[in-house]
Amino acid sequence: MNLNSIKAIYKFEMARALRTIMQSILAPVLSTSLYFVVFGAAIGSKISTIDTVSYGAFIIPGLVMLSVMTTSVNFAAFGIYLPKYNGSIFELMSAPISAYEIVIGYAGAAASKSILISILILLTSTIFVDFNIKHPLLMLLLLAITSITFSLFGFIIGIWATNFEKLQLIPLIIITPLVFLGGSFYSISMLPELWQLITKFNPIFYIINGFRWSFFGTSDIDLFTSLSFIVVFLFICLAIIGLIFKTGYRIKG
Amino acid sequence: MISVKNLNKIYPDNFYALSNISLDIKQGEVFALLGPNGAGKTTLISSVCGLTKQTSGEIKVSNFDTIKDYKKTRSLIGLVPQEFPLENYESVLNTVNFSRGLFGKKPDENHVKKVLQSLKLWDKKDSPIITLSGGMKRRVLIAKALSHNPKILFLDEPTSGVDIQLRKEMWEMILNLKRSGVTVILTTHYIKEAETIADRIGILNKGELILVENKENLINKFGEKTIIIEFGKKIYKIPKQIRAFDSFITDDNLCLVIKKLKNQKDVNITNIMKVISELEIPIIDIKTEESSLEDIFLDIIN
Numbered sequence: 001m002n003l004n005s006i007k008a009i010y011k012f013e014m015a016r017a018l019r020t021i022m023q024s025i026l027a028p029v030l031s032t033s034l035y036f037v038v039f040g041a042a043i044g045s046k047i048s049t050i051d052t053v054s055y056g057a058f059i060i061p062g063l064v065m066l067s068v069m070t071t072s073v074n075f076a077a078f079g080i081y082l083p084k085y086n087g088s089i090f091e092l093m094s095a096p097i098s099a100y101e102i103v104i105g106y107a108g109a110a111a112s113k114s115i116l117i118s119i120l121i122l123l124t125s126t127i128f129v130d131f132n133i134k135h136p137l138l139m140l141l142l143l144a145i146t147s148i149t150f151s152l153f154g155f156i157i158g159i160w161a162t163n164f165e166k167l168q169l170i171p172l173i174i175i176t177p178l179v180f181l182g183g184s185f186y187s188i189s190m191l192p193e194l195w196q197l198i199t200k201f202n203p204i205f206y207i208i209n210g211f212r213w214s215f216f217g218t219s220d221i222d223l224f225t226s227l228s229f230i231v232v233f234l235f236i237c238l239a240i241i242g243l244i245f246k247t248g249y250r251i252k253g
Numbered sequence: 254m255i256s257v258k259n260l261n262k263i264y265p266d267n268f269y270a271l272s273n274i275s276l277d278i279k280q281g282e283v284f285a286l287l288g289p290n291g292a293g294k295t296t297l298i299s300s301v302c303g304l305t306k307q308t309s310g311e312i313k314v315s316n317f318d319t320i321k322d323y324k325k326t327r328s329l330i331g332l333v334p335q336e337f338p339l340e341n342y343e344s345v346l347n348t349v350n351f352s353r354g355l356f357g358k359k360p361d362e363n364h365v366k367k368v369l370q371s372l373k374l375w376d377k378k379d380s381p382i383i384t385l386s387g388g389m390k391r392r393v394l395i396a397k398a399l400s401h402n403p404k405i406l407f408l409d410e411p412t413s414g415v416d417i418q419l420r421k422e423m424w425e426m427i428l429n430l431k432r433s434g435v436t437v438i439l440t441t442h443y444i445k446e447a448e449t450i451a452d453r454i455g456i457l458n459k460g461e462l463i464l465v466e467n468k469e470n471l472i473n474k475f476g477e478k479t480i481i482i483e484f485g486k487k488i489y490k491i492p493k494q495i496r497a498f499d500s501f502i503t504d505d506n507l508c509l510v511i512k513k514l515k516n517q518k519d520v521n522i523t524n525i526m527k528v529i530s531e532l533e534i535p536i537i538d539i540k541t542e543e544s545s546l547e548d549i550f551l552d553i554i555n
Contacts, residue, residue, distance in 0.1 A: 002324070008354025015347065087338025091397070094302040095355045096327040248306055 005097040009105025010112075013079050017113050024075075024113065029120045032067050035059070036128040039185060044129075050187045051218050057131035061212040062184025064118050065146065069179060069204070071117050072147045073171045075110035076154030081161050099245030103155060110151035111144070118143055131215070138223075139214035145230055146207060150175075152237035159244050178204040188220040203229055254280040254405060254436045255301060260310030262296050262460075270296040272460040274310070278438060280404075283431050285451035286440045287550055292457040294440040295335065298407050302332050314405065328357055331403030335410045337390045341383035345374055348382065349396050356401035368396050371426070388415045395426070406430060408439040412446060424450050444547040454546075458554055468546070475549045479542040480511045480525065485535035494528045 017024040040056035047055040083089040092102060125131070133139050154171075161167040182204035188196050199205050209219040210226020219226075243249070255278040262271040271293045278284050286294045299305035301312055303323055312319040314326035340348060349365050369375045372392040377385065382393060391411065398406060408427070412420040420443075427437050427450050441447055447454055447468070454471055456464045466474065487506040499512040511525060529536065 002357050004357045004359055005355050008351050011354070012343075012347070012351045019342065082340070086340065087334070087336055088340055090304055090332070090334055090338055091352060091355060093304050094327060094330065094332050096324040096357055097355065098324070 002097050002101050005095060006101050006105045006108070009092075009102065010109045013075075013106060013109030014112065016079075017075070017109075025117060025120070028067055028071050028117050029124060032063050032121045033124045033128075035063050036125050040125075041128050050190075051216070053216050053218075054129070054131075056129035057216075058187075058212075059185050060122070060125050060129060060131060061215050062179070062182075062208050063125075064121055064143075065204075065208045065211050066176070066179045066184055067121055068114050068118050068143060068147050069150045069175055069207075070171055071114040072110055072150035073154035073157060073175060075113050076107050076151040077158035077161065077167050077171075079106045079110055080155055080158035081164075081167055084158070099241070102245075103152065103241055107148060107151035107155050110154060111147040114147045114151070115143055118147070133215050134217045135214045139211070142211050142214055142227075142230075145227075145234065146211070149230055149234040149237060152234065152241060156237060156240050156244070159249065175204075178202050179208070181205075182208050183220060184208055203233065206230075254278055254315060255438070256311075256313040257297075257301070258311045258313075260297075260300060260312060261308045262293075262300060262305060263308045269460045271300065271307075274460075274462045276455060276462060276465060278436060280436055281431060281434050282452040283427060283437045283439070283450050285447035285454045286438065286457060287444065287447055287454060288440075288457035289554060291459075293460040294457055295409055296460075297457065298332070298409055298438070298440065302330055302407060303327055324357075328401070329404045330407065331398030331401065331405070332407045333391075333394045333398045333409060333411055335413070337387070337394070339382045339390060339393060342381050344379050344381055345369070345385070345393055345396075346378040348393065349400050352397035353400035358401045364402070365396075365400060368399050371429075372396050388419045391415055391419075395423075399430075403435065405436045405438070408437065410440055410442065412441065412443060420446070444545070444550050448546040456550065456553055464553060471549060472543075472546060475552065477512050477543070477548075480522070481538075481540040481542070482509045482511075482529060482536060483507060483538040483540070484509070485537050488532070488534060492528045492532065495525060 036056070036059075039059055044055035044059070049055065050058045080089075083092060157167065157170050161169075181199065182202045183199065188199055188205070191199065206221060206226045206229040209221045210223050210230070213219040213223045213226065255276070257274055257276040260271055260274040261269070263269055274293075274297060286297065288294050296305055300307045301314065301319060303319060303326075315329055317325040319326045343351075346365070346369070349369065350360060353365060354360065366375065369378055372395060374389065374392055374396055377389065382390065385393065391414075395408075395411070411427075412423050415423070424446065427439070430437055439446075439451070451468055453465065453467050455462055464471075484507055488502055488509060489506060491500055491502060491509065495509075495511060501510055502508070503510065509529070
């Protein structure tokens with residue numbers, strides 16, 4: 001394992017986030033905090049508890065997941081797309097570093113940044129909502145797996161994208177709607193039967209509910225199903241990345 | 254140091270970017286690759302560096318295969334590309350440190366400082382790249398390529414778009430690298446550059462390596478010496494003894510031009526002058542001209 005190379009990519013990507021701290025770190029924290037104010041403190045006060053959990057606390061796992069998924073994808077996609085865009089990917093491709101070491105560097109940095117943002121969001125949420133995390137270690141584990149998996153997914157998008165529009169396409173038209181429709185703001189039991197069925201085809205629903213289980217010990221589905229979904233998605237992403245480097249898809253002449 | 258055997262790069266539309274290239278580059282030499290645009294110079298470099306997948310053939314660097322042992326071969330190579338593919342908002346120091354780390358080396362402030370000082374970039378170490386001139390950006394790319402102490406340095410048109418003074422400074426830098434044992438392979442459109450700094454020259458055309466020759470041999474083998482004799486009176490006929498050579502009389506009938514290949518031993522200047530003096534026409538001037546590498550290159554390509 002070429003640790004110096006991985007460290008170089010990781011440090012370079014983290015430095016990029018620190019250089020643009022307002023846009024990279026503070027903006028997602030601020031926008032998610034607005035959800036707590038609007039849905040948690042304002043509207044939430046009018047809604048009764050869900051499974052003995054206050055509405056304000058109920059939406060925290062969903063909002064954290066929304067942030068984790070979108071920021072992981074965006075950070076990793078931009079991380080690998082920018083060298084492609086400005087041409088500096090030549091250096092990466094000519095360096096003595098394996099495909100997986102490159103992925104560890106970029107996806108690792110993207111995951112670290114999104115975990116940092118999630119923790120900041122959780123800390124900010126304590127200002128607006130009173131809640132306790134029942135299984136904190138499990139919560140951190142799920143946070144880590146989800147951020148790594150979506151960072152890998154973002155890496156694939158970054159390789160696939162040929163312009164900035166494509167880079168934003170999947171996070172905007174697929175991930176964000178799926179998170180909103182995946183039970184971030186409601187329990188599946190609050191939906192009509194048809195919508196309950198449709199929701200069960202949304203993979204994000206399982207991930208959010210697993211994460212919610214780590215907070216409150218209760219959710220719409222069991223923890224094992226949730227973990228299975230995220231692990232399967234993780235392996236699919238790894239397989240696609242393996243294929244990208246094997247074929248040189250959009251990175252090698 | 255570098256051994257290329259039967260290398261082919263064929264694109265899906267059956268375009269041969271490289272056709273059966275075989276080439277050996279010795280340690281510590283400066284090797285210039287010449288060729289017109291689209292000849293395959295950059296493709297050849299990219300194949301050695303791992304940027305392009307070869308269709309067939311074998312490339313070895315320091316006896317290691319560039320595919321099987323890519324980590325070993327790539328750690329020996331530094332590459333300076335043609336364009337300016339740089340992170341514009343990054344500082345000079347950070348981008349050079351990044352390159353060193355990327356090539357698996359631990360941070361070394363002294364080495365990076367030495368490289369930046371040698372390229373006159375130390376004063377700009379904290380400047381964002383976007384604020385630098387074209388010449389400085391070129392030097393940043395060289396600093397990045399040298400940051401991990403490579404044994405081989407590829408320079409893809411290193412002096413294109415830089416002023417004469419900087420070009421000469423770069424030539425000096427390349428010769429210093431050669432003195433320190435680094436093998437330098439450069440592509441260039443400036444034949445003068447190859448003439449000044451290269452030990453050997455390879456000429457690529459339409460994906461084929463048509464010639465590899467020591468610079469002096471190339472000039473001796475293909476170069477011409479032209480003797481121009483200017484007369485005080487018009488001359489209408491080339492003397493019989495001179496007709497054997499490639500010779501002609503200029504349109505104004507005042508000059509006789511005799512061409513000889515530099516390696517043509519049977520051309521005796523003394524005999525030529527003896528024949529000319531027998532014409533009893535006053536001679537005003539005698540000039541000799543030697544073909545440059547540029548003339549030879551154009552002859553070979555055409």
